[in-house]
Amino acid sequence: MQHGHVSVLHTEVLALLAPRPGETVLDCTLGLGGHATTFLNVTAPDGLLIGLDADSVNLTEARKRLQPYGSRLETHCMNFRDALTVLTHPVDIVFAxxxxxxxxxxxPERGFTFRTNAPLDMRYDRSTGESAAELLLSSSVEQITKVLREFGEIQRSHQLAKELHLHFHSDTRSLSDWKTDDVVQCVEKVFTYRAPKVLPQVFQALRIAVNDELGAVTSLLDTLPRLLNPGGRVGIISYHSLEDRLVKHAFRTLSTPEIDERTGQVSTAASWELVTRKAVTPSAQELEGNPRSRSAKFRVLRRVPRA
Ligand SMILES: C[S@@+](CC[C@H](N)C(=O)[O-])C[C@H]1O[C@@H](n2cnc3c(N)ncnc32)[C@H](O)[C@@H]1O
Incomplete structure (x- = not known):
């Protein structure tokens, strides 16, 4: 299948991360290689791009597209939470x-959207972990409520969780027979005419839980000091407030100097500095051309170079 994906905040990524010839870039979410192509062009002639993606279908397509860059590209099919395991040296840019x-x-086979009836999967990496159907089949009402409330910020989470639990325990089908429409029916039953508004939040919540998205971002943020060279930059584009909050908090913590409680003076200067004080969002022109970019928020942090 010929895939299409329009890279988000392309100009801003280039301007704020400012890749230079010869630098090494870790692209944690290679996707179809849109941003990676730009990184490879700007770091020519000898810059290296290490691209990761948990999804083998996307990774195969990206490898095909980026083949002309030869040995300047290295790819790994893996979760970026384990990025440290494939790096032999710290890099100059970390991008996600x-x-x-x-x-x-x-x-239509992946189950990420409520718009088509499909197997209820939602995993980026289909070789491991529980699908959304398995998650619903193995969770209690309380666990489903927590997912809906925390990752979808859904009102009446408990009521919907009860409905989903009942529905998913009402018959014994084989795993592949559970479909996205099973979730849609439950949402429609509980929310009636408000269902169209709630469905995106429900699917988002399940996707975040299935892929442990917040856990993966937290691990990536925790390993930044070991991933980046002095003078290196990290840029992260997030698409929902829960992720953006994690990024904002981690960047703020890293860029805050230590204060001596007794004197109130700076005791240790911060070794990181914020490049973006506020999240950067798509321009009106980008929004018009690519409505899927509407929730994007981009933050950049720089590791202070050694004196
Ligand atoms: C928004 S797309 C990236 C698009 C890419 N920047 C481009 O321009 O083509 C996000 C990609 O990250 C992958 N992904 C999401 N979470 C991941 C994780 N924890 N580890 C590795 N890859 C992940 C998805 O499979 C998807 O291909």
Missing amino acids: DLGLSSPHLDD
């Missing part, structure tokens, strides 16, 4: 464009 790509939504 979180979440799902357009092919995920467009592929």
